[in-house]
Amino acid sequence: MSVDAATVRRIAHLARIAVSEDEVPHLQGELNAMLAFVEQLSEVNVEGVEPMTSVTPMQMKKRQDVVNDGEIADDIVANAPATEGHFFLVPKVVE
């Protein structure tokens, strides 16, 4: 399988990465090189094989449903590019 220019633009948008028109051909070439490389997986017989979900067999651990953290709003917003009080500032989302 390979991707065309329109698909490259679509993937970039899905990935939320701005891509300029002149970057598209180069990206398309690189993505297609990777897709050509992984193409060899199609020769593996995977019939009846379970997909891996956990590399070490273990029970999913569950935490106690208790409050054991919090009251650190200053820490949470400490690295934000724009804040007001304990809120993150973003461009208007809802009209």
Added chain:
Amino acid sequence: MTDLTSLTLAEARKGLAAKTFTSLELTDAHLSAIEAARVLNAFVMETPDRARDMAKAVDEKIAKGEGGPLAGIPLGIKDLFATEGVRTTACSKILGNFVPTYESTITSQLWRDGAVMLGKLNNDEFAMGSANETSCFGPVGNPWRREGSNTTLVPGGSSGGSASAVAALLCMGATATDTGGSIRQPAAFTATVGIKPTYGRCSRWGIVAFASSLDQAGPIARTTRDAAMLLRSMAGHDPKDTTSVDMPVPDYEAAIGKSVKGMKIGIPKEYRLDGMPSEIEKLWEEGAAWLKAAGAELVEVSLPHTKYALPAYYIVAPAEASSNLARYDGVRYGLREQGKNIIEQYENTRAEGFGAEVRRRVMIGTYVLSAGYYDAYYLRAQKVRTLIKKDFEDCFAKGVDAILTPATPSAAFGIGEKGGADPVEMYLNDIFTVTVNMAGLPGIAVPAGKDAQGLPLGLQLIGRPFDEEALFSLGEVIEQAAGRFTPARWW
């Protein structure tokens, strides 16, 4: 007094305990070495004040006989580990000036045991790379050069700063992480020892995530014994990481020097590649001979799905990365680039903040997870991963204790020499190491010799799950036989 930076961690521990020197003296010696080696670009942030404060505090503890197992030992920390109050960037522009308000579990355990932080080490951006060339702080130089050449070589990646700093004697050991070979490949390129423990052995909490089902932290050190000492402090159960395993941490150092007599060592025929340099082939045979001389039994084994590990990895790892890196949106931390609306703000921030390699991998990951392609790519790759793991399980079921392979298909190469036209060329560096991550197994790279140009080469040992001790015992045999390798100082 001999130069304190040339000691191994084990020797330094003895000297500190005997009060031959203080941690402050040891720390100062390394801080001066770092200052004189800035051309290597191994450190992206030096923290001399913090280092001296930590050293003084630990000297007081040592005086009172309260020093921990790593009391007074100066270490470098890969910039992927969150360090409270010290900038942590994953060497990406997108994290900008991020200063964590918390400490990663692994580093907190190192400080608990008395280690001293010298600074943060360079790595490939988000650990995506095999040459430490994708860092937003620029490439790292390998302290090793080809005989008679002034060309600066890469130290490997992604833990290139860690490997370079340990090899150049700038720190006594370093933290590192390994998703497809990022501890073992740079260790092999710099004649250092690097171990990626079993998945779940070390907590991933507070380490910037790349591919969560593959990421595992470990140490890079000057000797196998030093690596064993560091891993003991780094390993252990952490309730904050649900994939961390609740098992006691053995005294890994006790495995050093333990007899390997009767151990069964597998030599996988699929690792014999066409076009592999004859020196690597020879080194591999030599390594097998050393283990045999130490009483181990060698058997040929087959890992039939080996060749599919790298292509499967380049689906699984980017897929997980695309999902992990979705958090970098310019809202809660790091870089923000303005846009007309929030979507544009995301897109501009991520275009500006991510480097080329990261953008490429996030996009490929997005593609293989997208509607209509998930089954063909991601699901198939996860099935192939099951087969890769089964290859190893079959092998261990036949009584094999560990598997010996070359660590890398070549020695270190020049900066900018590889992957310019085709990203796959660079990816092939990890061909011997990536299988281990796919199967969640422990793997160690140990220096074993040099090529005709005088560059170090390493061997890799792959172990059963949670049997890092076998790797330390076997690694020590190779180290004793091959000797240690130190680069001639040119910086």
